Amino acid sequence: MKTQTSAKFREPVSVSVQVVTVEPGRGGQRIDNFLSGRLKGVPRSLIYRILRTGQVRVNGRRAKPETRLEDGDEVRIPPVRVAERESGAAPAGDQLARIERAIVHEDRDFLVLDKPSGVASHGGSGVNFGAIELLRAARPRDTLELVHRLDRDTSGVLVLARRRPALTGLQAAIREGRATKRYLALVRGHLARARLTVDAPLRKSILQGGERMVRVDPEGKDSVSHFIELERHPGASFVEVAIDTGRTHQIRVHGAHIGHPLAGDDKYGDKAFNKLMREAGLRRLFLHAARFEFSLGERDYSFSAPLPADLRGVLDALQKRKHHG
Structure with missing residues (x-):
């Protein structure tokens, strides 16, 4: 994809305080997503800032980013500066x-x-x-x-x-652990056992500038990942990861926590390992969402995506390295 040029903006305009009532059938949505839909053109970093500083209130109470709305809730949205995109700013x-x-x-x-x-x-x-x-x-x-x-x-x-009932139904299935997500990853080293379960709470913080960092913290949210070894390579393992929860950066932080950081991870990974993987042709984070399965009503869904060619090429290069010693 070509490098994207920045959209041009008109002069920011001020928006007054809004009090919005959540319409029937819209309950279940996270407040951060609700605000993104209401405040077109506002960066998510600003949305998280007004949430962190307590300026957004639901039924008079301070809202957190993960707060879920109910039908009929009253949401107070503070004044923000909205940068309106010029009409010509459209995707290529x-x-x-x-x-x-x-x-x-x-x-x-x-x-x-x-x-x-x-x-x-x-x-x-x-x-x-x-x-x-x-x-x-x-x-x-x-x-x-x-x-x-x-x-x-x-x-x-x-x-x-594509429809509201599908959105709320699947989000409920995810929250209640009735959806299965499986990922493919390349990690440093070899697992001590063929299957390792990581049960380590995760806590998210947002740094100045909007960058998100996540760490293992007893005060964090319950987070469970299952690492299953598929192939061994020199200094690395190709694994499947099944997650019971879907926290931000969960697999990356859990992998690093157990001493098996993901290949190509510039935030939580290992520089020396990443350098070795670049020599094998890796140009990005080796993490791929391979399968998503769930049931909704009477219907079972199973969506899958094969490992991309660039990541398959890295595994082929490691396999050749193993055979040539």
Whole structure:
């Protein structure tokens, strides 16, 4: 994908305090996603800032980013400075074509992407157009909402809902542990056992500038990952990771916590290991969302995306290195 130029902006305009009532059928949505929909053009870093500083209130109480709304809730939104995009600031045609090619399934309820690495799930923090914005531009008549997110550098299955009941139904399945997500990753070293379960609470902090960092913390949220060794390579293991919870950066932080950081991870990884993997041809984070399965009503869903060619090439290079000693 070509390097994206920054969108041009008009002079910021002031927005007064808003008090919004959550419409029937809209309950279950996280407050940060609700605000993103209401405050078009506002960076997510600013949305998180007004949440952290207690300026957003739900029924008179301070809201946290993970607060979920109920039908009829009253949301107080403070004045913010909104940078309005000029009408000419639209995604490039090649971006739209690329995201259309990435669609692997669609029906009346869901649209599923095999998201390329390097494409954010949504815009913000210096990214003008994420997958959701590109798809909305490509499908202007569709109503599309992200069900979950993938890190920008993670490739693979990303599910979007086309109808509100599908969105709330699947989000409830994820919260209640009734959805299965499986990832493929390359990690440093060899697991002590064929299957390792990591049960370590995670706590998220947002640094100045909007960068998110996550660490293992007893005061954090329950987080469980299962690492299953598939192949051994010199100094590395190709693993499948099943997650019971979907915390930010969960697999990356859990891998580092047990001494098996992910290949190509510039935030939580190991520099020397990353250098060795670059010599094997790795150019990005080796993490791929391979499978997403759930049941909704009477229907079972199973979405999958094969390991991309660039990551397969790294495994082939490591296999050759093993045979040539």
